[in-house]
Amino acid sequence: MSKPPSHQREQLLFSITPPRRSSPPEDAQRIATVTVERLKQLDLDALIVYDIDDESDRNPDERPFLYLPTQDHGDFHARHLTEWDRPVVIYRCVGKYDSTQLETWLAAQDPELVSTVFVGASSSSKQVLTSLAEAQAVWRNTCPELPLGSVAIPERHSGSGREHERMLRKQRRGASFFVTQVVYDADAAKSMVSDYFYACHDQGQEPAPVIFTLSVCGSLKTLAFLQWLGVDVPAWMRNDLQRSEDPLSVSFEHCVATAAELAAYCRRLGAPFGFNVESVSIRRAEIDASVRLAERLRAG
Numbered sequence: 001m002s003k004p005p006s007h008q009r010e011q012l013l014f015s016i017t018p019p020r021r022s023s024p025p026e027d028a029q030r031i032a033t034v035t036v037e038r039l040k041q042l043d044l045d046a047l048i049v050y051d052i053d054d055e056s057d058r059n060p061d062e063r064p065f066l067y068l069p070t071q072d073h074g075d076f077h078a079r080h081l082t083e084w085d086r087p088v089v090i091y092r093c094v095g096k097y098d099s100t101q102l103e104t105w106l107a108a109q110d111p112e113l114v115s116t117v118f119v120g121a122s123s124s125s126k127q128v129l130t131s132l133a134e135a136q137a138v139w140r141n142t143c144p145e146l147p148l149g150s151v152a153i154p155e156r157h158s159g160s161g162r163e164h165e166r167m168l169r170k171q172r173r174g175a176s177f178f179v180t181q182v183v184y185d186a187d188a189a190k191s192m193v194s195d196y197f198y199a200c201h202d203q204g205q206e207p208a209p210v211i212f213t214l215s216v217c218g219s220l221k222t223l224a225f226l227q228w229l230g231v232d233v234p235a236w237m238r239n240d241l242q243r244s245e246d247p248l249s250v251s252f253e254h255c256v257a258t259a260a261e262l263a264a265y266c267r268r269l270g271a272p273f274g275f276n277v278e279s280v281s282i283r284r285a286e287i288d289a290s291v292r293l294a295e296r297l298r299a300g
Contacts, residue, residue: 032080117151237254
């Protein structure tokens, strides 16, 4: 983004993942071209390109969807998403890169077009090349005009009641917007935003926009993957998805209702916010439903 998400306009973003590392350049370009054509109609404020990491250190249970290394997301953007003429948010799982790699990449970006979200290690035991705090220091010393975002996790707030404190620390280190993990529990997200908003108020600090991530769920395997990722899917919602003949439609309507609830609460509170739509599955039906969800959210 040329700027962090606006406090006036309620942002709409859409997330994609680069093709597999084994994909030849012509396939990567074909995927990029189809993606751009499909998303241009959505009037998005930005496109997110995820940096996928193996998180088996965080959860020892079998991963429902096999982890497959993807092409470097920065290279995918630079080489294949040239037809995308709107802002892009490039994720960086900073532990995979040394400080020189991060510095080189940051220095090459155009702050008018590119923002980044730094993601820390998936567990405290994971070996990393660069910590989140070190990466933030590299950003400050290299390209502080590049908008920097960070991750916020409502489930972590439900457990500790302190996620808003993490957000404040990240904001002091330069974060100008937050993107949440997938939200299925609106109450947890509202509690996190409320604590963060009022903590900012008490400290005389302007709250940064919080972008809520929504993702449809079209199968029990996708549901299992969401839970493996740490997404809190309430029991009543799990029951609905597990017993429905059309879980994709059920989850779609749940995402719409969740978005309406979060939007109404943030507007009443006066907290800047937006939505990010993604599909954690590569199934065509779920990707298509994600595009329809973004269309629905943009239409209001």
